[in-house]
Amino acid sequence: MALDKSTSVLIVDDYKTMLRIIRNLLKQLDFDNVEEATDGQEALAKLRAGNFGLVISDWNMQPMTGLDLLKEVRADARLKDTPFIMVTAESKTENVIAAKQAGVSNYIVKPFNAETLREKIEKVLGHA
Amino acid sequence: MPDGHASEDPIERAVRAVLGSLSGDMTVTEAALLAELEALGREVARAKTEIAALRVDDINVSHIPAATDELDAVVSHTAAATNEILDCCETLEALQPRLSGQDAEALSGAVTRIYEACSFQDITGQRISKVVAALKAIEARVAAATAAFGCGNPAAPAPVAEESDSRTEGERLANGPQLPAAASSQEEIDRLLESFD
Numbered sequence: 001m002a003l004d005k006s007t008s009v010l011i012v013d014d015y016k017t018m019l020r021i022i023r024n025l026l027k028q029l030d031f032d033n034v035e036e037a038t039d040g041q042e043a044l045a046k047l048r049a050g051n052f053g054l055v056i057s058d059w060n061m062q063p064m065t066g067l068d069l070l071k072e073v074r075a076d077a078r079l080k081d082t083p084f085i086m087v088t089a090e091s092k093t094e095n096v097i098a099a100k101q102a103g104v105s106n107y108i109v110k111p112f113n114a115e116t117l118r119e120k121i122e123k124v125l126g127h128a
Numbered sequence: 129m130p131d132g133h134a135s136e137d138p139i140e141r142a143v144r145a146v147l148g149s150l151s152g153d154m155t156v157t158e159a160a161l162l163a164e165l166e167a168l169g170r171e172v173a174r175a176k177t178e179i180a181a182l183r184v185d186d187i188n189v190s191h192i193p194a195a196t197d198e199l200d201a202v203v204s205h206t207a208a209a210t211n212e213i214l215d216c217c218e219t220l221e222a223l224q225p226r227l228s229g230q231d232a233e234a235l236s237g238a239v240t241r242i243y244e245a246c247s248f249q250d251i252t253g254q255r256i257s258k259v260v261a262a263l264k265a266i267e268a269r270v271a272a273a274t275a276a277f278g279c280g281n282p283a284a285p286a287p288v289a290e291e292s293d294s295r296t297e298g299e300r301l302a303n304g305p306q307l308p309a310a311a312s313s314q315e316e317i318d319r320l321l322e323s324f325d
Contacts, residue, residue: 065298089305
């Protein structure tokens with residue numbers, strides 16, 4: 001299935017360097033419509049104000065974690081179907097299960113490669 | 129047992145109170161109790177002297193702050209270096225349209241690998257944050273131990289009270305990167321997610 005590369009993507013991470021890396025990898029995948037947020041609260045405000053087709057979020061952020069952001073997104077009538085990929089160093093089974101139960105679309109463990117990012121984006125947008 | 133009632137701790141006070149209450153002829157049991165109490169008092173005094181000799185205040189006042197400063201500097205320098213590398217990658221990517229065929233692909237592939245490798249800075253930053261948190265926990269416990277023996281530096285940081293667990297699920301489960309032996313691989317995570325379908 002051909003991906004819609006005009007999809008608006010919100011990337012959320014408290015490490016500015018990581019935002020830059022993901023943005024550049026997305027650019028290589030031809031996703032140019034990308035915005036950034038540095039924690040869950042800022043991301044939620046941008047999601048509510050905008051029209052995003054994909055969220056790629058870190059877990060470990062303050063004052064709102066990626067898991068808490070995911071729960072807020074799934075509880076919001078307008079945002080609840082937005083594809084949500086967690087990209088995180090949290091690799092414990094209990095974290096993956098908690099994210100799945102909260103409605104995560106896919107889960108990437110850091111450090112990751114561009115191929116894994118492409119594969120997961122294709123999977124979640126293909127099912128969107 | 130040393131004198132100096134003004135600075136004595138609760139154990140010393142209790143020993144002195146018991147000793148003061150003993151008068152007249154003592155039974156064998158009372159004499160044994162007295163000997164035990166005196167030994168206890170000497171033990172407390174010796175422990176205080178040894179803790180003072182260890183200069184534990186240095187741990188909180190000097191060593192731990194210096195270690196956290198050094199670690200903060202590591203994070204700062206690696207972030208600066210990583211951003212410099214990313215600047216160079218973006219410059220290289222801007223040259224890509226001037227190339228064609230295999231050369232363009234080779235450049236793109238190399239730049240992608242550099243981007244992937246640069247994510248080390250996020251992982252090392254999170255690992256260092258965990259070490260800093262551990263140092264702060266040690267600092268709090270050292271302060272608590274020295275305060276309990278009455279030999280702490282008044283200028284040292286106060287022991288941190290245990291925080292009540294009002295954290296969200298996301299905060300409770302946020303532990304940062306696992307050591308390789310304890311971490312799940314992407315393949316294991318994929319299998320786990322598929323098991324829910």
